[in-house]
Amino acid sequence: MEYSLSPADLSAIWLTLKLATVVTFILLLIGTPIAWWLARTGSRWRGAAGALVALPIVLPPTVIGFYLLLAMGPNGLIGQLTQSLGVGLLPFTFAGLVIASVFYSLPFVVQPLQNAFESIPERVLETAATLRASKPDTFFSVVLPLAKRGFISAAVLGFAHTVGEFGIVLMIGGNIPEQTRVVSVQIYDHVEAMEYAAAHGLSAGMLAFSFAVLLLLYTFNPTGKRK
Amino acid sequence: MRRWLLTLLLLIASLPAHAGEQITIAAAADLKFAMDEIIGLFGKSHPDSLVTTIYGSSGNIQTQIRQGAPYDLYFSADIAYPRTLKAEGLATGEVQPYALGRIVLWSVSRGALKLSDLTDPSVRKIAIANPGHAPYGKRAEEALKAAGVWDKVEAKLVYGENVAQTAQFVQTGNADVGIIALSQAMSAELSRQGSYTLIAQSQHQPLEQGFILTRRATNNAAAHDFARFMASKDARTIMIRYGFALPAETK
Known part of the structure; x- marks a missing residue:
């Protein structure tokens, strides 16, 4: 393929990586307590909470995009909150994309973590408690090492899923260079402007990246014979 | 469950096939409101024709037609796009200017x-x-x-x-x-x-808008009817009401 990436393409790639990194970090922070609660609670709200977290898997991105656009607008709840905090409105901003992506990729982080936490026997935690380990201590020296694979899966899937986001970005992004024009949108623009060579350059890169990520995940973290 | 599924399939298969001719129109998004009215009016005089419309950006639709999208008529907000398709042999008849946008x-x-x-x-x-x-x-x-x-x-x-x-x-x-x-x-x-x-x-440069019948519509009489209907007094009245300036009487 005779095509070298243009500065606009490179800036889209950089933006996408930045977005995915920030989102993955936030998701690990908020996903861990959610997954822990879902894995351990006996609450009757468990089912409802689990369903809520899983919603983005089944909802079309257009639904999420549409409601976020309204909610983040000047008359929406989030919009009024951000305005009163002096941050302005979120649509068409990087911060807005981060929030949208956190919603969108949440199940891809929570579910592997939840599975990992559920596979830790209760007995192990009780033993730690009888040894007078504090709760945070138990978490960092017992749970974290045991759930290591879950964390790796969660981080990889959260990152990759954010990179693959398109519909929501198209609806709330406004296609702004260096703010919201991520790789998937840049490809769409190339195709619409009939710059097929440019679209190939980025698309082939995405294909290779996605395959490499999944290959890594399945090679080093086989789900089949996990003990 | 299986019986239920079978019933559903039968139901879908037995949906009435439309008797008249079908027209699929792809139009620039600015036409949405005027075109909906024009199609409504066309439907009154052509009750047998089933008209489906897709609205989008002119460039996007042009790409789709080039890739074989099943559209019979293409109304572009920029006459340059249908002219290109015409040059590529993807149109039937001439490119027809239909309005000037603002x-x-x-x-x-x-x-x-x-x-x-x-x-x-x-x-x-x-x-x-x-x-x-x-x-x-x-x-x-x-x-x-x-x-x-x-x-x-x-x-x-x-x-x-x-x-x-x-x-x-x-x-x-x-x-x-x-x-x-x-x-x-x-x-x-x-x-x-x-x-x-x-x-x-x-x-700014003029927003000269044009439409074509696609090659696919060559033998679609209803699509040709619709193309003629665009030049009718009724259709022109609607276009003017939506602020379009019209080209001088089309042939």
């Missing part, structure tokens, strides 16, 4: 605005259609440059995928002002919500 500044809360007002700090986000593939976006860019404000407002611009999404960014309050089609601003829905100021035609 762009307007449209806002929900700000009343009458001039292009020079856009540099005001209180205007934070300005929505235009993507100049890369939406004709109205290209004209918006030209007008902003002609008014000498492009350099100052470029950082405030947000780009709609087509002119309909551009209006929607303003409707939802996420952009303060947008440059959209006059035909949209004059629609019942949008004129209720906001107000517009015409942008002088001297500020």
